[in-house]
Amino acid sequence: MAVTTTPxxxxxxxxxxxxxxxxxxxxxxxxxxxxxxxxxxxYFTLVFSFKPVAxxxxxxxxxxIPFTLDNYLTILGTFExxxxxxxxxxxxxxxxxxxxxxxxAMAGYAFARxxxxxxxxxxxxxxxxxxxxxVVTLIPSFLIIGPGLIRGGLELGEWRIxxxxxxxxxxxxxxxxxxxxxxxxxxxxxxxKSFPKELEEAAxxxxxxxxxxxxxxxxxxxxxxxxxxxLLTFQGAWNNFMWPLLVLRSPEQFTLPIGxxxxxxxxYTLYSIILSGSIFNTLPILIIFxxxxxxxxxxxxxxxxxxx
Amino acid sequence: xxxxxxxxxxxxxxxxxxxxxPWLIIFIIFSLISLxxxxxxxxxxxxxxxxxxxxxxxxxxxxxxxxxxLAKALPNTFKYVLIVVPIQTFLSLVLAFxxxxxxxxxxxxxxxxxxxxVTSSVVISLIxxxxxxPQGIFNQITGLTVNWLDDPRxxxxxxxxxxxxxxxxxxxxxxxxxxxDIPLAVYEAxxxxxxxxxxxxxxxxxxxxRPVIFxxxxxxxxGCFQVFDQIYVMTAGGPLDSTTTITYLIxxxxxxxxxxxxxxxxxxxxxxxxxxxxxxxxxxxxxxGSGSGAER
Numbered sequence: 001m002a003v004t005t006t007p008x009x010x011x012x013x014x015x016x017x018x019x020x021x022x023x024x025x026x027x028x029x030x031x032x033x034x035x036x037x038x039x040x041x042x043y044f045t046l047v048f049s050f051k052p053v054a055x056x057x058x059x060x061x062x063x064x065i066p067f068t069l070d071n072y073l074t075i076l077g078t079f080e081x082x083x084x085x086x087x088x089x090x091x092x093x094x095x096x097x098x099x100x101x102x103x104x105a106m107a108g109y110a111f112a113r114x115x116x117x118x119x120x121x122x123x124x125x126x127x128x129x130x131x132x133x134x135v136v137t138l139i140p141s142f143l144i145i146g147p148g149l150i151r152g153g154l155e156l157g158e159w160r161i162x163x164x165x166x167x168x169x170x171x172x173x174x175x176x177x178x179x180x181x182x183x184x185x186x187x188x189x190x191x192x193k194s195f196p197k198e199l200e201e202a203a204x205x206x207x208x209x210x211x212x213x214x215x216x217x218x219x220x221x222x223x224x225x226x227x228x229x230x231l232l233t234f235q236g237a238w239n240n241f242m243w244p245l246l247v248l249r250s251p252e253q254f255t256l257p258i259g260x261x262x263x264x265x266x267x268y269t270l271y272s273i274i275l276s277g278s279i280f281n282t283l284p285i286l287i288i289f290x291x292x293x294x295x296x297x298x299x300x301x302x303x304x305x306x307x308x
Numbered sequence: 309x310x311x312x313x314x315x316x317x318x319x320x321x322x323x324x325x326x327x328x329x330p331w332l333i334i335f336i337i338f339s340l341i342s343l344x345x346x347x348x349x350x351x352x353x354x355x356x357x358x359x360x361x362x363x364x365x366x367x368x369x370x371x372x373x374x375x376x377x378l379a380k381a382l383p384n385t386f387k388y389v390l391i392v393v394p395i396q397t398f399l400s401l402v403l404a405f406x407x408x409x410x411x412x413x414x415x416x417x418x419x420x421x422x423x424x425x426v427t428s429s430v431v432i433s434l435i436x437x438x439x440x441x442p443q444g445i446f447n448q449i450t451g452l453t454v455n456w457l458d459d460p461r462x463x464x465x466x467x468x469x470x471x472x473x474x475x476x477x478x479x480x481x482x483x484x485x486x487x488x489d490i491p492l493a494v495y496e497a498x499x500x501x502x503x504x505x506x507x508x509x510x511x512x513x514x515x516x517x518r519p520v521i522f523x524x525x526x527x528x529x530x531g532c533f534q535v536f537d538q539i540y541v542m543t544a545g546g547p548l549d550s551t552t553t554i555t556y557l558i559x560x561x562x563x564x565x566x567x568x569x570x571x572x573x574x575x576x577x578x579x580x581x582x583x584x585x586x587x588x589x590x591x592x593x594x595x596x597g598s599g600s601g602a603e604r
Contacts, residue, residue: 023505027406034403035420038477041435042423044445048438057443099330107331115317116324122332129339131588135534135555136581137342139349139562139570144337149345151359177338180331210323239428241537246563257430261541264434271438278431285426293419297481 042282049276056271071276079273081251085259086280092171092244092255093237099179100233101226107180108188109218113197114210123189130182142246145173173247174255178237184229191225192218228299231292238285256281349574356568367575377576380549381557384464388535388553389587392468393528397521400476404483405509418484421477429474433541436470460550463543467551471538475531479524486520487513522595526588533584554580 048056049071050064075082110116111123143149148164167173199221203213219226244255254262260277267273289296325332350367352360371377403421407414424432439445440456447453456462490513498508514521536555539545545552545560552560554576562573 024409024411027409028411031403031406031411031417034476035417037473038420038423041432041439042427044439045435056438057441057445057448059448061445061448103330103334107328110324110327114320114324114327116321119324122328125340126335129335131530131585132339132343133530133534133581133584135558136346136577137339138558139574139577140342140345141338142563143345144342147356149341177334180334182335182339185331210320210327214327235426239430241428241430241540242559245540257428260434261430264437274434275438278434281431282427285428286423289422289426290419296422297418297485 045275045278048272049279051272053270053272071272074273075276075280081254081259082277082280084252085254085256088171088254089238089256089281092174093234095175096178096237097230097234099175100181100184101230103180104184104188104229105219105222105226106214107185108190109192109214111185111189112192112195113200126182126185130186138242138246141177145176145247168247169249169253170247171253174240174244177243178240181233184233187229188222188225191222195222224295224298227292228295231288231295232299234288235285238281346574346577349571350578351575352571353569354571354574356570360571363571367572368579370572371576371579376549376552377554377557380552381554384551385533385535385553385555388464388468389529389532392471392532393525396472396476396479396528397524399472400479400524401483401514401517401521403476403480404487405513407480407484408487418481421480423477424474425478427474429537430541432470432474433538436466437542440466457543458547460548463547464551467535467538467542471532471535475528479528482524483517483520486517490516518595522592525591525595529587529591530584533580533587 044061047061047064050067050069051058052066052068052070055066111119140149143164145165146168147166148162150163153160153162165173165176167176200213200217203217204210208216239257240255241257241261244258248254248258251259251262256277260274260281263277264271264274349360351362351364353363353367354360407417437457441447442453442455446456454462456466494512494516495508498512503511534555535553536559539551539553539556540559543551545556558573558576558580561569561576
């Protein structure tokens with residue numbers, strides 16, 4: 001019995017090994033193909049950003065021949081709006097990130113630890129608002145940031161309460177609605193709920209109040225989570241398009257994405273300069289991504305597990 | 309004694325509200341009031357110059373009779389969602405499954421796949437305009453002579469392809485996190501029962517991942533129904549309105565047209581919200597009901 005089955009078992013084994021290997025090669029080929037595809041647009045952009053303006057469609061497409069730095073020099077030297085756009089983007093993204101991380105941590109901590117009336121009511125509203133499409137509040141939010149919901153303000157007896165911030169064409173008009181965010185609060189709440197209370201309780205025993213405990217104990221121990229939220233926020237603010245497009249009107253106020261898109265409309269023949277500008281917009285986020293890679297991966301896993 | 313604990317409670321409540329107040333203020337202004345005002349505006353005629361004038365359902369009726377909405381924006385939006393969401397979900401799931409095989413260079417691939425997602429939508433759109441130009445790199449490589457973005461038959465598909473390309477990396481990472489949560493023992497048990505690779509994929513991986521799939525599809529549906537940046541930058545709704553979507557139409561009516569119609573645009577925004585809500589609920593039912601009682 002055993003003598004007759006052994007060869008066939010070996011055959012089966014060989015076949016599974018063969019198919020296993022084949023499958024692995026197939027998967028690997030697929031991954032490699034997608035990797036090439038993922039890099040290609042950025043690679044071509046980089047190559048052509050080092051070619052003269054006249055060569056924008058000229059082969060070779062694989063290497064910057066003839067090589068020139070002119071596009072970058074134009075962007076940094078001749079076209080003085082460009083450095084402004086970079087600065088505006090940095091300013092808006094950094095301010096939004098700092099405030100959002102702080103405010104989301106504060107609210108998340110309160111929802112996880114402090115008892116206050118209507119707590120679950122607000123938290124449920126927060127969950128619902130995460131499902132609400134942003135488009136529906138676009139027009140009213142624009143009116144609130146700009147001219148106001150009611151022209152001339154709301155009349156209350158002798159008082160006239162303005163219903164708008166008058167922040168059109170100001171970076172603060174972009175920043176204000178971004179300083180708090182439902183997903184960030186939710187993420188921090190989940191984190192603090194899963195976190196042991198002992199450390200804080202010890203601090204409270206020693207007589208520091210809620211605020212002292214929050215700033216001296218809670219914020220430092222949630223560092224990883226805060227960095228994750230900060231990266232998500234910074235990436236979103238840096239790449240944001242629709243809202244700044246509505247708020248910012250004059251070219252001096254533009255952020256980099258708005259500026260690049262506007263530049264294409266004005267100087268569509270200078271596409272090489274648009275490409276080098278695109279590199280400027282992509283590079284900072286790429287560097288941040290490479291440095292903080294594991295946080296990005298964490299943050300994505302976090303978004304995924306929110307329903308799971 | 310009692311007053312003391314009452315005061316402590318009051319103090320805690322006060323602290324709680326102080327802690328949530330920055331978020332709460334922003335939330336009340338930009339979500340609650342905004343939503344309420346959007347619904348109000350949808351029943352008015354409003355052009356920014358004169359105060360909103362109540363006209364009941366007139367705005368909704370005008371939307372539902374609008375040629376651009378009925379013939380272009382509505383079918384285009386559904387076409388976009390129906391093509392992009394299934395492809396990006398399936399593609400990213402397969403990529404994640406391949407990544408989970410512990411092949412070589414896994415970390416390297418993970419980094420590379422995420423690259424298109426960190427690039428801003430505007431930058432990637434500007435790059436694609438150039439790549440798909442008549443003399444662009446795509447035509448050079450393939451030897452075709454199609455004018456991709458100026459041809460109403462192709463423009464929308466280029467945008468769809470680009471969005472599948474940019475989102476698949478992120479979705480792949482979400483799936484990968486989900487895959488790594490599936491215990492190995494389940495696969496081993498299936499192997500002992502003689503399941504092959506495909507069977508394992510469809511009878512173990514997919515059912516076990518159902519909550520993650522639900523999340524990815526939901527995010528995809530909500531995002532795709534609101535596609536805007538890429539259309540604004542690449543085609544501005546053209547050529548011949550072949551890429552006009554509902555969100556682009558809302559923007560056009562509220563901010564771009566010479567005759568601004570914020571009331572009518574709000575009506576369309578409310579309609580879009582209702583559509584998204586219904587599709588999300590329907591899809592939840594489909595995904596949660598489709599399993600043959602497999603363990604979740």
